[in-house]
Amino acid sequence: MSHNVSFADYRTALTTPGARGPMIAAVFARLPIAMVGFALLFYVQRTTGSYATAGLVSAGALVGAAIGSVLQGRVMDRLGPSRPLLVTSSAFVVFVTIAVISVESGASTPALVAFAFLVGKTQPTVGSASRTLWSRLLPAGRTRQAAYNYDAISIEVFFILGPGLAGLLAALPWAGTGVLISAATQAVGAVAFALTKTVRAQRPMAVQSGSRLLGPLVSPGMWTVILAVMGFGVVIGFVEVAVPAAATAAGQQAMGGLMLSVWSISSVIFGVIYGMRPWPRPLHLRLPVLLGVFAILVTFSAIPTTLFWLGATLLIAGAMITPQSTSHSTALEQVAPPSTMTEAFGWVITAVTLGLALGQSVSGYLVEHVSVSSAFVAAAVAGVIFAGLVFVFRGTIAAGVPGRKADHALAS
Template sequence: MCHASGVSASSASLSDYRVVLTSPGAPGPVLASVVGRLPIAMIGLATLLFVQRATGSFAAAGLVSAGVLVGEGTGAVLQGRFMDRRGATRPLILAAMLFGLAVAALAAAVEADQPLPVLVALAVVAGLVQPALPGASRALWADLVPPGPLRSTAYGYEAISLEVFFILGPAIAAFLVAAPWPGTGLAVAAAAMVVGAVGFALTPAVRARSARTAHGGSPAVGPTSPGLLGVLAEPGMRTVAIASLGFGLVVGTVEVGVPAVTAAAGSAAMGGVLLSAWSVMSVLAGVLYGLRPWPRPLHLRMPVLLGVFAVFVAAMALTGPSGSLAVLVVAMLLAGAVITPQVTAHSMAVDIAAPAETATEAFGWVITAATIGIAAGQSVAGVVVEEAGPPAAFLAGGVAGVVLAVVLWLRRGTLATTPAAVPVAS
């Protein structure tokens, strides 16, 4: 790998995305990963809403939802590390089967009114075996497109699509809570994840990569991921993880605060509408931002974008105790405009911060940090909503995001000068 300082991200046109998505071997994994990754962010909120309906407590529901997300974050790293050594096919199929069983057990326990510790424990297990599809999907692009602008575009697609899933998934979960059975959202999410993960694992491109890796085609075994932290031992990867953590923390407060505001206004389903609008704004603004990203250096982009995001979310607190949806919508859409640029920056920074042979594990850490952040944000917001109302939850999330943006700014040098950096086309 080459050294780089002050790395800048390339811009990508719509035609570049079309070339990448239609590359030989790409359509099958892309379609399967869409089905399997869409429910990733849906699982947490679907669990929260299901448990809240069953127990009547946002605080209890937040703890169970956090259990799923914390387990998911841990499982993503462990599964990713194993896939970097043995390939993705068998681990994904095994994880998908175990995940289906774990979610069924959790749903049965909720229906049986089991104690909260039991629900949290089952939620953690479900998260641990949730298929680590995002990391496997991102790593596969190294086989499908050559290095350079097209691969950067492929990573941009992964980031944009994952961002859509992180926002659209909760919106779907909010809609499905109105179904006759409040666990419908959780069941739909689990089924889609199982089908998508198995379908992805069985595509020819993934099977070929798995066969090559299992027969010694990957140099990832050995010192590339030392110790318990693995690739997170790289200072630059810790910076990327902090950025992803801050993003998830702020998003988690919004995912709880918005449904709480709309429920107080007399329309629980409106929460799903607003989250859907957030998703649309995020994608549109993200595509436009990708044409001319700013700041161009990734080590500056991450703290700036997180800080702007946090300020806009804090502004959502101006909705006030009266629940003014107009103020909420404006601030929410402004915040949504900087979501995709953040997730894209996280994905591209992995190439700067981590060795290429640890791609699955490295991206697993990004997912882990985001899910832990969402879990913390949802848990804290659930308590704050009950004690002080939704505006206070938005304010708490915004302040936390600003604090972590300052931390990122102080650590910006770890991405500007890291020895693992690779050149990015400009």
């Protein structure tokens, strides 16, 4: 169910006993979530001189994260989050070190992609554990919805600020600085989160009948949410490569990452306002409408004028980012079995990272062999197609979890 929330609901959620320690640790664990892939992209591009190679390496890390988030989510649903996060954080540090050594030694593109995949696969998925934690700390209702909104808003801010920070760090004398700083921050934050008293006390929920093998995918609505999230990721993936390429073509390479951070301004402001009065009200209509509008707004970035114009169009399109993310998170309450919530959010991360990987890899080819504008146009076309597919299957979201009564008031 979707709830209108107020600023008081946000305050209540964030000051809930037991929430402060995990919440602060999660900030450090999730801030670099987009920085790692982008730092790799900038690092490899500056080292090899090729956007195509850099796009493949970044995509490799994203695909690894897509697979790892689901596997980690399922393990955390079964064992609790602490031990899995400690293990993956340790492995993550090892594979980041290997990846940096490989770039410095001039390893082949396939080798770089393989090591990037392992880096992504072992990225600790604190986001999944954090979202599940809110459902344990807060009762269903406006306060929990406010916590979900905060979670979605914060992770989108991190996804948007990450490229800007990665771009700034890549401009330092050694381009690999961003990779090491982002990886170290994420590992330290994940370990701190795992060791908090609230997280260590978390125990697995009883697994519902029929959900052990397929997990949340037992619900048809879950597949539709995944489709919506993947389309969201595809559009962003196209843009995240096209914008730095546009900045480079304009002779201001260092502006690439900062231009992407422009999205965060409208995303956060409009995201908070949107949470107070979400529209369209029915989730089964909200997901395709928001994605379609987002794709159409991105089209304006294809107009080849100035970086100022590009920044203005990104500012407008960015207003659609957080509303989509909060809607995806809200939809999980309606379509995923409660005992699979960590894995369900893992599938959301998987879908968005696969979308990012697809968008970035194709966008890298287009900006290098066609034009920067073609990447923006392709992003818009892909987004509209995904939105159309989500609209076709919208009934599965309205139906909710099989065997559990759907929220007919919301779906009407």
